[in-house]
């Protein structure tokens with residue numbers, strides 16, 4: 001397990017620079033599709049955790065750990081899709097996304113930080129911790145949508 005993780009880390013380090021370059025070169029309409037797809041998947045994995053915390057679905061710590069881990073990884077993926085080249089594409093991203101770039105980046109980093117917290121407590125099977133961390137994630141989604149997504 002440990003060796004496998006290490007091997008993955010080395011691979012990610014080796015590929016990191018190159019793959020980011022490749023993504024930046026994707027066509028603008030493809031970048032929009034990709035970022036929307038990541039957003040859709042974030043909703044997919046966040047929703048059931050919310051449902052469990054509300055009591056709509058029975059709480060399952062294994063599902064919460066898996067979903068939160070997916071979410072933590074997904075939270076790092078959409079941002080290079082908001083490239084300036086996509087400004088003219090049809091999408092729900094407001095124009096400010098491409099002018100307020102420092103604030104948009106800060107909102108993205110807030111989500112990364114909040115999902116990392118949620119992932120850690122979820123993997124520790126700490127339900128009270130999940131309950132406490134969930135709000136921070138939901139708030140990070142909502143705050144960015146209020147500022148940068150068309151209704």
Ligand code: HEC
Nearest residue numbers: 036039040042043091092093107108111140141144148149
């Ligand atoms: C830093 C800003 C930001 C954060 C944080 C953020 N989003 Fe988004 N989201 C956007 C923007 C901008 C769009 C519109 C993108 C587009 O249309 O190209 C969007 C679109 C979406 C969509 C619609 C996708 C589609 O197919 O049109 C969903 C679903 C979504 N977000 C879910 C989430 C969830 C769930 C979270 C939190 C886990 C989240 N987002 C966090 C900025 C953000």
